[in-house]
Amino acid sequence: MMTDFAAIADRLALQAIEVPSWAYGNSGTRFRVFSTPGAPRSIEEKLADAAQVHQYTGLAPSVALHIPWDKVDDYAALRRRAEGLGIRLGTVNSNTFQDDAYKLGSLTHADPAVRRQAVEHHFECLEVMAATGSQDLKIWLADGTNYPGQGDFRRRQEWLAEGLTAIYQRLAGDQRLVLEYKFFEPAFYHTDVCDWGTSYVHCAALGPQAMVCLDTGHHAPGTNIEFIVAQLLRLGKLGSFDFNSRFYADDDLMVGAADPFQLFRIMYEVIRGGGYPPDSQVAFMLDQCHNIEAKIPGQIRSVLNVQEATAKALLVDGEALRAAQTAGDVLAANAIYMDAYQTDVRADLADWRQSRGLPGDPMAAYLASGYQQRIESQRVGGQPVSWGA
Ligand code: PSV
């Protein structure tokens, strides 16, 4: 017997998914950044776009910032601006990958002056967080090497540990350092924080306010990501997700687009491991760029994909599954799991949304609202923001 949809309704209401400010600006690949009519020209306009996602889905109450992309003079005013739009400012992402000084690394650079510059950039991010009320400082480092012999792994790990410690020591009591890993790119031979184990080792050494960030696009093909989720939750060190999906590398496609079954399996392990309730230590965020599709609808589709996978994962009959697993009944266990995944929850979700004052079809409601046409006619002149600016 599968869990009934009515039984999961209240738990669905707990879901919150942070959207990235950079999803709304122009983006592309290293071959071309395309311009989109109506693209925002400031962080304030990015916030207005993000607020649309929350208005129609009720799922996206906060927006992550990237510094310096979202730098402003008055962060307290930006915070009020967000609140006025019915959202709030969330994770602050540092950026040590776009400055000439960082060509050969940031926290792992051989030159102490560059390492210091990278540490100080993180101090600046912490100051931003104090003004925005953000809790998480997310660190992803592009540090690595392209050629064997180019760098010394051991020294670089020590420098990394030193830099992270300096940053960690500046955290306020309620703030966290969240360390993201990625197996390659932009470095092609080795990456200094290449996998969950390396991130875990550093976070464990730092202390309880340091947690691992799992970006779903940052694994080699075939990696069992849900196992990593289970393990990090078991260790109490899964701090956050960067959701997106991939076919080949770090494609930054809409979460759940490439492999909806994988997203279900991840959400199952999140729930199984206690990572789902809002008071868990896990923050859920998108990290995506919409290069060829419309941006606000791309974000709406993404949060709905997460919601759908979550609903299906909540439907798994945990008791029956455990009994089948314990009895060694391979086929029954697999059938219980697959029954939940194969349930079509779309109509139930539409009813559920309506019962909470949301449009049953958020995508249709957004498209009918005229917002896209308004921003296209109003946002004329000025410099549209794009990935990296
Ligand atoms: C790196 O690929 C990454 O996933 C990090 O989270 C960066 O901050 C982000 O992408 C930039 O888009």
Ligand code: MN
């Ligand atoms: Mn990421």
